[in-house]
Amino acid sequence: MKQDPTTQALCAALNPHFYQLADEVKVCMMLLQVNELDNSALDELAWQLHVDWYDAHADIEVKRQLIKNAIKVYRYRGTPYAIEQVIEDYFDDGEVEEWFEYGGDPYYFRVITSNTAVIGELAD
Incomplete structure (x- = not known):
């Protein structure tokens, strides 16, 4: 054969x-095994999964959360829900206000969070 x-x-x-x-x-x-992976393995996995919103300088727990939710975010990509999921992964809480909710320009949104760590560079 x-x-x-x-x-x-x-x-x-x-x-x-x-x-x-x-x-x-x-x-x-x-x-x-994402909860047992170290920083370099998480960075590699995020690259393999094309987690475009991943920050290699983020806290290890944030990295794990981003990877765990990557498939869900991809499923809803382009929606306020996906943006809110990423915001929650980074800042623990937050919501998206679309342009028509606050009188902004079409196709824009703003993020509302009560996390006091979001100041200066993070707010930009």
């Missing part, structure tokens, strides 16, 4: 897919 050209062609065609699947299983295993 090893010498059969059809079997060899089938194996050659499927091999890259099996390697990709193995890589995806590794990511899933890392997601299950």
